Amino acid sequence: MSETRWLDHDEARAWRALQFMQMRLETELTRQLATDSSLSLQDYVVLVALTDETDRRLRAFELADLIGWDKTRLSHHVKRMVDRGLVTKENCPSDRRGFFVVATDRGRREIEGAAPSHVSSVRRLFVDLVEPAELAVIADVAERVLAQLSKRNTG
Secondary structure (H helix, E strand, O other): OOOOOOOOHHHHHHHHHHHHHHHHHHHHHHHHHHHHOOOOHHHHHHHHHHHOOOOOEEEHHHHHHHHOOOHHHHHHHHHHHHHOOOEEEEEEOOEEEEEEEEEOHHHHHHHHHHHHHHHHHHHHHOHHHOOHHHHHHHHHHHHHHHHHHHHHHHO
C-alpha cells in the first residue's frame, strides 16, 4: 500500500479556496435566480446546455455527461422540469431505451428572462474580479480537469 501524499500548504490553500469559492458562488447564484426568476440553479444549468444546441435537444446521456450528473439525478430533475413545462422527453428512434431532453418554448422563455440578471451576477461575483490572462488560465485548468474526469467516467 502506498503512502498518502498529503497536500502541502500551497496545494491545500489552492484546493480549499477553489472548493469554498465554488460553494459560495453556487449559494449566491441560487439566491439570485430564486429572487429574479422561477428557475433553480440546476434548471438554469440544464436549460443552458439545451438552448446552446441548435435544436434545443440532447440525448439524456449526453446531457448528463456535459453537466456532470449521474443518470438517476438527471432523470429525477428532468421529471420535475417536465412537470413544470420547461422540457419534454422525446423517444430516440435509433435507441428504444434512450430519449432526448428538449427545451420547450416555455423553457426557452424562462432562461431568456433569467439570463440577464444571472449574467450580471456572474460578472459581479467572478468575471470582473479576474484579469483576462487569469480567465484564460482558469479556463485551461478547468478544461484539463474536466477532460480527465470525462476519461475516467468513460474508460
